[in-house]
Amino acid sequence: MRAFINHFAFEFRTGLRNKDLLLLNYLFPLGFYLMMGVMMGQINPLFVETMIPAMAIFAVLSATILGLPNPLVEAREGGIFRSFKINGVPAISILSIPALTTAFHAVIVAFVIALTGTPLFKAPAPVNWFAFALLCLLAAFTCAGVGALIGVISANTRVTILWSQLIYLPSIMLSGMMVPTTMLPAALRKVGLLLPPTYALHAFQGLSQGQATDVNPWAAVAILIAGGLLAFDMALYLFSWDRQNATRRGHPAMALIALVPYIVGALAF
Amino acid sequence: MIEIAVRVTNFRKQYGDFVAVDGISFEVRRGEIFGLLGPNGAGKTSTLETLEGLRRADGGTLSVMGIDPTREARKLRDIIGVQLQTSALPANMTVGEAMRFFCAYHGVPERPDLIRRMGLAEKTSAQYASLSTGQQRRLALALAIAHNPPVVFLDEPTAGLDVATRAELHEMVRELRAAGTTIVLATHDMAEAEKLCDRVAILLRGRIAAIGTPRELTATGSGLTKVSVRTESGSLTRLATALPGVRQQTVQEDYIVCFTTAIGPTLSAILAHIEAQGDSLVDLRVERPSLEERFLEITNAGGPR
Numbered sequence: 365m366r367a368f369i370n371h372f373a374f375e376f377r378t379g380l381r382n383k384d385l386l387l388l389n390y391l392f393p394l395g396f397y398l399m400m401g402v403m404m405g406q407i408n409p410l411f412v413e414t415m416i417p418a419m420a421i422f423a424v425l426s427a428t429i430l431g432l433p434n435p436l437v438e439a440r441e442g443g444i445f446r447s448f449k450i451n452g453v454p455a456i457s458i459l460s461i462p463a464l465t466t467a468f469h470a471v472i473v474a475f476v477i478a479l480t481g482t483p484l485f486k487a488p489a490p491v492n493w494f495a496f497a498l499l500c501l502l503a504a505f506t507c508a509g510v511g512a513l514i515g516v517i518s519a520n521t522r523v524t525i526l527w528s529q530l531i532y533l534p535s536i537m538l539s540g541m542m543v544p545t546t547m548l549p550a551a552l553r554k555v556g557l558l559l560p561p562t563y564a565l566h567a568f569q570g571l572s573q574g575q576a577t578d579v580n581p582w583a584a585v586a587i588l589i590a591g592g593l594l595a596f597d598m599a600l601y602l603f604s605w606d607r608q609n610a611t612r613r614g615h616p617a618m619a620l621i622a623l624v625p626y627i628v629g630a631l632a633f
Numbered sequence: 634m635i636e637i638a639v640r641v642t643n644f645r646k647q648y649g650d651f652v653a654v655d656g657i658s659f660e661v662r663r664g665e666i667f668g669l670l671g672p673n674g675a676g677k678t679s680t681l682e683t684l685e686g687l688r689r690a691d692g693g694t695l696s697v698m699g700i701d702p703t704r705e706a707r708k709l710r711d712i713i714g715v716q717l718q719t720s721a722l723p724a725n726m727t728v729g730e731a732m733r734f735f736c737a738y739h740g741v742p743e744r745p746d747l748i749r750r751m752g753l754a755e756k757t758s759a760q761y762a763s764l765s766t767g768q769q770r771r772l773a774l775a776l777a778i779a780h781n782p783p784v785v786f787l788d789e790p791t792a793g794l795d796v797a798t799r800a801e802l803h804e805m806v807r808e809l810r811a812a813g814t815t816i817v818l819a820t821h822d823m824a825e826a827e828k829l830c831d832r833v834a835i836l837l838r839g840r841i842a843a844i845g846t847p848r849e850l851t852a853t854g855s856g857l858t859k860v861s862v863r864t865e866s867g868s869l870t871r872l873a874t875a876l877p878g879v880r881q882q883t884v885q886e887d888y889i890v891c892f893t894t895a896i897g898p899t900l901s902a903i904l905a906h907i908e909a910q911g912d913s914l915v916d917l918r919v920e921r922p923s924l925e926e927r928f929l930e931i932t933n934a935g936g937p938r
């Protein structure tokens with residue numbers, strides 16, 4: 365327990381000390397939220413309806429998909445995991461504790477957005493704050509799983525950026541965060557259903573915002589839980605301690621198994 | 634009865650078609666400093682990293698205090714301390730955090746005394762990236778021994794350090810041995826090995842080319858002792874007969890330099906000659922063969938003689 369607390373405290377502080385992480389955890393999502401609040405409210409009044417969950421998910425995406433993978437790759441390439449291994453730090457701690465602290469940072473930002481969205485931009489506040497908190501944690505858990513998986517399978521930080529953007533950009537465009545999914549062409553809607561934020565937004569809309577949604581929010585929650593668990597399992601399975609001793613238990617392509625719950629969701633909805 | 638702390642039997646390690654270690658065997662006694670010497674690519678780091686549980690052996694058996702490093706990795710963590718050749722800590726981790734972090738994972742109380750002993754007390758709040766190479770090495774050693782492991786592996790512990798820091802680290806290693814810790818040390822530095830190690834093994838292309846105490850190894854070489862003499866009027870340069878035991882003799886600047894197999898008779902003959910010539914001695918130096926010379930002999934010959 366002492367080891368967990370120490371590790372958690374260190375990783376949490378890292379999220380604030382490291383300038384890149386501070387940017388991705390706090391400055392970028394909060395800056396983007398303010399900018400979108402000012403601009404999108406005038407361009408697309410419908411955006412304000414889903415602004416709080418959309419920006420909360422954006423904060424989660426920035427912290428987990430953009431912020432989490434690179435430090436994992438750098439630590440592996442820099443020999444930090446070797447130091448951890450010889451001192452008995454287990455792989456599960458190496459993956460789960462940064463994911464937890466990243467989720468924690470994202471939830472803090474999500475609450476800042478939820479608490480300021482109504483007074484600043486007249487965005488509807490959550491009707492169920494407890495559900496909002498739990499869904500923030502769930503979205504962060506699922507996206508952190510994806511972030512950890514990207515960090516584990518990427519050979520270097522350049523590849524990490526590629527994989528991260530492959531999730532991040534479509535998530536912003538197709539998950540309903542910027543434009544309602546009902547306004548998207550059918551094919552793009554299906555592509556959007558392959559991404560965790562789409563389900564997160566449906567879950568927020570249905571369970572914390574009290575809004576109508578075209579995907580059953582409980583089904584969305586189930587898909588997010590399954591996707592998160594599978595992503596963490598695959599990350600742990602494919603984890604390697606260092607580049608010099610790169611014997612993996614499986615091919616990196618096995619990471620695609622983490623997509624299964626979303627494929628099921630895309631077929632079902 | 635001699636207790637064995639580390640036992641390696643017919644150990645083999647290969648990377649693809651390249652055989653890094655080719656069936657080596659050696660034992661390290663409890664409480665001794667054992668040196669693994671060899672040129673780059675000789676198999677030192679592969680051997681150490683397999684003993685540390687970072688790599689898997691492709692053949693043979695290894696044990697550290699009776700524990701198989703591959704099969705009992707968790708048990709191994711608490712009985713070994715490791716200073717890796719290439720390792721690092723997170724750039725923003727402070728010295729104090731690092732000590733708390735690793736002590737917590739080993740389940741032992743924090744060791745501020747070690748931070749002080751390593752001269753890092755003023756750096757407790759400094760982040761790892763801001764430490765000098767010497768400070769990073771000292772921190773690595775402090776972390777390696779914080780849980781009082783009976784066996785410590787040091788891979789090139791003084792590489793890239795200045796003379797003063799190197800001497801400090803040597804002193805710490807001696808203190809560890811005095812406390813009963815077994816130390817396995819891989820190094821390129823022959824002077825370091827000769828000063829610190831009780832026994833050494835010279836690895837060459839994945840095989841042990843020689844093993845023994847530094848004195849034993851130097852004694853099994855050519856056995857030539859170097860004698861350099863300078864006299865007031867240079868009478869030795871006009872020596873007509875060969876000195877007893879001398880195999881090779883040259884003149885370097887004002888010195889007669891000879892290599893002898895019989896140091897006593899050679900010195901007696903030199904002194905007698907100087908006296909007989911009415912000359913007087915200005916400087917006389919006797920240099921025993923060093924481990925470095927023996928190492929070069931072995932590596933140049935491609936194996937043991």
